[in-house]
Amino acid sequence: MFLANPSALTRGGVLGMNKRNIDYIGRYNPRKYYKRVDDKLTTKQLALANDIAVPDLIGTVSEQHEINDIPAMVNDTVGFVIKPSKGSGGKGILVVTKVDNGRYYKPNGQEVTPSEVYRHVSNVLSGLFSLGGNPDVAIVEGLIQFDPVFDGYSYEGVPDIRLIVFKGFPIMGMIRLSTAASDGKANLHQGAVGVGVDIGTGKGLHAVQFDKPIDLHPDTQKELTAIQVPQWDTLLHTASKAYEMSELGYLGTDMVLDKYKGPLLLELNARPGLAIQIANGRGILNNLRHVEQMPNHNMSVEERVAYAKKHFSANS
Amino acid sequence: MHSRKPFYILVVMLFIAGITASVYRGIEHSVPFLPGKQVQSWAVDAKVSFQGTGEPSEVSFSLPEDPAYEILVENATSPGYGLTITNNRFDRRAIWSIRSATGQQDLYYKVTLIPTGQEQLLAESEPAAPTPYMWPATESAAAAQATEEVWAKSATNLSFAQQLNKDLNANERSQNIELLLAGNSPSKLFIRILHNKSIPAREVSGLFLEDQRRRQQLSTFVEVYNDGEWHLFDPKSGTQGRPDDLLLWDRSGTSVLDVIGGVNSQVNFSMLQDTRSALATAIDVMKNDNALDFSLYQLPLEEQSLFKGILLIPIGVLMVVFLRVLIGIKTSGTFMPVLIALAFIQTTLLTGLVGFLLIVAFGLMIRSYLSELNLLLISRISAVIIVVIGIIGLFTLLSYKFGLSEGLTITFFPMIILAWTIERMSILWEEEGAKEVVIQGGGSLFVATLAYLAMSATWVQHWVFNFLGIHLVILALVLLMGQYTGYRLLELKRFKPLAGE
Numbered sequence: 001m002f003l004a005n006p007s008a009l010t011r012g013g014v015l016g017m018n019k020r021n022i023d024y025i026g027r028y029n030p031r032k033y034y035k036r037v038d039d040k041l042t043t044k045q046l047a048l049a050n051d052i053a054v055p056d057l058i059g060t061v062s063e064q065h066e067i068n069d070i071p072a073m074v075n076d077t078v079g080f081v082i083k084p085s086k087g088s089g090g091k092g093i094l095v096v097t098k099v100d101n102g103r104y105y106k107p108n109g110q111e112v113t114p115s116e117v118y119r120h121v122s123n124v125l126s127g128l129f130s131l132g133g134n135p136d137v138a139i140v141e142g143l144i145q146f147d148p149v150f151d152g153y154s155y156e157g158v159p160d161i162r163l164i165v166f167k168g169f170p171i172m173g174m175i176r177l178s179t180a181a182s183d184g185k186a187n188l189h190q191g192a193v194g195v196g197v198d199i200g201t202g203k204g205l206h207a208v209q210f211d212k213p214i215d216l217h218p219d220t221q222k223e224l225t226a227i228q229v230p231q232w233d234t235l236l237h238t239a240s241k242a243y244e245m246s247e248l249g250y251l252g253t254d255m256v257l258d259k260y261k262g263p264l265l266l267e268l269n270a271r272p273g274l275a276i277q278i279a280n281g282r283g284i285l286n287n288l289r290h291v292e293q294m295p296n297h298n299m300s301v302e303e304r305v306a307y308a309k310k311h312f313s314a315n316s
Numbered sequence: 317m318h319s320r321k322p323f324y325i326l327v328v329m330l331f332i333a334g335i336t337a338s339v340y341r342g343i344e345h346s347v348p349f350l351p352g353k354q355v356q357s358w359a360v361d362a363k364v365s366f367q368g369t370g371e372p373s374e375v376s377f378s379l380p381e382d383p384a385y386e387i388l389v390e391n392a393t394s395p396g397y398g399l400t401i402t403n404n405r406f407d408r409r410a411i412w413s414i415r416s417a418t419g420q421q422d423l424y425y426k427v428t429l430i431p432t433g434q435e436q437l438l439a440e441s442e443p444a445a446p447t448p449y450m451w452p453a454t455e456s457a458a459a460a461q462a463t464e465e466v467w468a469k470s471a472t473n474l475s476f477a478q479q480l481n482k483d484l485n486a487n488e489r490s491q492n493i494e495l496l497l498a499g500n501s502p503s504k505l506f507i508r509i510l511h512n513k514s515i516p517a518r519e520v521s522g523l524f525l526e527d528q529r530r531r532q533q534l535s536t537f538v539e540v541y542n543d544g545e546w547h548l549f550d551p552k553s554g555t556q557g558r559p560d561d562l563l564l565w566d567r568s569g570t571s572v573l574d575v576i577g578g579v580n581s582q583v584n585f586s587m588l589q590d591t592r593s594a595l596a597t598a599i600d601v602m603k604n605d606n607a608l609d610f611s612l613y614q615l616p617l618e619e620q621s622l623f624k625g626i627l628l629i630p631i632g633v634l635m636v637v638f639l640r641v642l643i644g645i646k647t648s649g650t651f652m653p654v655l656i657a658l659a660f661i662q663t664t665l666l667t668g669l670v671g672f673l674l675i676v677a678f679g680l681m682i683r684s685y686l687s688e689l690n691l692l693l694i695s696r697i698s699a700v701i702i703v704v705i706g707i708i709g710l711f712t713l714l715s716y717k718f719g720l721s722e723g724l725t726i727t728f729f730p731m732i733i734l735a736w737t738i739e740r741m742s743i744l745w746e747e748e749g750a751k752e753v754v755i756q757g758g759g760s761l762f763v764a765t766l767a768y769l770a771m772s773a774t775w776v777q778h779w780v781f782n783f784l785g786i787h788l789v790i791l792a793l794v795l796l797m798g799q800y801t802g803y804r805l806l807e808l809k810r811f812k813p814l815a816g817e
Binding site (some may be wrong): 002003004007008009012014016017018019022023064089091119122123126127128190208211212213276278280281283 | 641644687692693694743747748798799800801802803804805807808809810811812813814815
């Protein structure tokens with residue numbers, strides 16, 4: 001059969017887009033807090049205020065004429081990232097991994113001319129990548145020195161760890177690995193590999209590319225389910241803390257591991273996608289319902305993480 | 317979680333209100349449920365002629381008043397005459413008057429009628445008891461006997477009339493009846509006997525409608541009142557009930573035509589059967605009844621045609637909601653496909669698709685040059701808009717030169733939308749490659765095509781404009797779909813690996 005039987009999906013606890021929108025995002029994410037996650041600059045400031053580590057902020061550009069300050073800003077850096085503050089879906093992110101005598105190079109070695117940088121930032125300011133096309137601010141961030149533990153698992157890009165946090169409990173996780181097909185980007189629909197990771201241990205469970213199960217990384221041929229995310233507890237704590245910080249019940253947290261600084265919070269998402277279920281090879285609904293049915297609790301971050309590790313591990 | 321009950325009540329109420337309003341429109345105002353439906357109508361001309369005597373003349377002519385027929389248009393032509401139409405309940409009359417009439421005078425009354433299907437002759441109030449007829453001495457005994465014979469064989473007023481009608485037309489009539497018929501016409505005799513039994517009855521005139529007949533005369537019938545309803549009898553033939561295609565012209569019981577100041581007056585009828593659009597007929601009837609208040613039909617034609625387009629948007633929107641929420645198709649820009657579909661309606665589908673692809677393809681080429689110039693977004697899009705206008709102008713001119721009239725409709729595309737589409741596609745191309753452009757653009761065009769097919773169906777266009785209640789139903793459907801938490805069709809494919817073995 002070409003299509004799945006809907007009742008089989010329901011039995012498997014698979015969350016659909018409509019149910020996600022109405023029963024989770026609509027019900028648990030108050031509109032007034034969206035700005036905290038939709039505006040990355042606000043997220044960054046909130047995170048810093050809540051002792052959550054984030055990538056370095058080199059500077060911001062909010063006016064056209066300030067674009068000329070960028071070369072001075074990034075002159076002494078190893079590399080930098082320019083992203084729209086209100087962008088979504090990884091759109092409008094320019095990564096420069098090498099700064100050499102005022103010349104910039106992308107991760108694939110291609111040179112980026114200053115006029116390309118200028119145009120990119122100008123597009124960002126005009127709101128080309130922002131939700132609703134509103135004028136935006138460009139954020140210039142320090143490059144993440146990504147942890148070599150993932151060497152061989154990722155092609156060109158930074159592996160990023162996505163956790164779905166529901167009412168403060170991390171309930172499902174995956175790691176996104178870029179591939180040659182995804183052009184160094186970590187977006188699953190562009191061809192990145194998604195590896196579901198066990199909430200209890202941070203170990204790989206199941207992997208997919210283009211929504212199809214795979215075992216080996218298409219570029220490096222490393223076994224994907226053998227992956228073990230280091231500093232797993234810290235990642236769970238950071239994600240869980242993001243609940244208090246954002247006050248959003250249904251939240252996606254994106255984090256990266258920096259060689260020196262450990263887990264850094266990249267961004268929060270009030271409308272996290274559903275591909276995480278495919279990466280995990282199972283539905284998320286059972287865990288969501290588990291949390292919904294819990295009696296009123298007043299747990300600390302540590303207690304929530306411990307509870308999640310105990311109950312939402314794939315082996316439990 | 318708050319109760320969903322009020323929401324569902326609202327949806328059900330919208331649904332019922334929408335259906336009820338549409339059905340009411342259809343039945344009460346005879347707006348046809350299907351487009352292109354035809355109804356039969358009758359055009360009847362009455363020609364009143366008389367010889368003027370040079371004196372002041374006044375002609376009083378009864379006008380048709382029959383619940384089985386509705387008057388669509390009526391007019392009277394009478395050069396030199398003053399004309400009044402009096403409007404008593406059962407006796408509408410045209411009164412022509414002139415100071416001096418000499419020689420042959422012809423007055424015309426034309427009327428267009430449509431059948432209403434209301435065959436019964438309901439009486440609004442009980443008629444006054446008739447005054448008994450005084451028989452001449454020679455007939456008195458015969459009348460009394462005949463009446464008693466019929467009376468004995470009857471139970472009600474109606475059966476009395478039926479029995480009497482039968483006896484008047486029996487093969488072997490009784491001597492009494494023969495005697496009475498010698499001095500009275502069958503209908504007069506019928507009425508007189510009924511009146512003597514205090515049964516309300518009156519002479520009425522009817523016209524048999526037959527296509528392309530000329531010089532027709534009115535026929536006389538008798539109406540007998542029983543239990544709130546008038547029953548039609550023909551004492552000359554002994555039949556009861558309304559014959560097919562009979563138009564009751566005069567039900568007042570008085571004369572059809574009165575002429576003062578003229579001689580040799582007569583009236584002739586000619587008639588034509590016609591078919592006309594049921595919708596146009598319904599609108600004309602509503603106009604006559606002044607039922608057009610708060611109706612779109614009373615708008616000037618230009619605004620009406622504008623509304624015909626606007627009222628299609630809910631259908632397109634419904635399609636988009638359906639395709640996105642239930643099927644799961646992604647479109648670039650939520651309602652952009654509806655706007656494209658609206659343009660398709662003007663251009664027709666094939667021309668529209670070709671035109672759209674041409675404009676976007678050319679636009680992308682120009683846009684790739686603009687992107688080298690490092691312009692600000694706003695001025696870049698503005699430049700694209702101007703270029704799009706140029707492209708449209710060029711294509712229109714070219715298709716005109718080559719005699720392709722279809723190409724001229726390309727101007728109906730919404731230019732700002734096209735410019736944004738080109739800009740989005742261009743960025744998509746740069747960021748995610750040509751494949752994604754084809755997928756997203758194709759998805760949008762696919763949805764636009766489906767929306768177009770739904771919006772261009774003639775019966776859909778007929779319904780959304782003529783039955784405004786349908787929009788409440790669409791609203792209810794859209795609200796309901798907004799509540800749908802089930803899987804989208806395409807998710808069944810996407811999540812297939814999760815469905816277990």
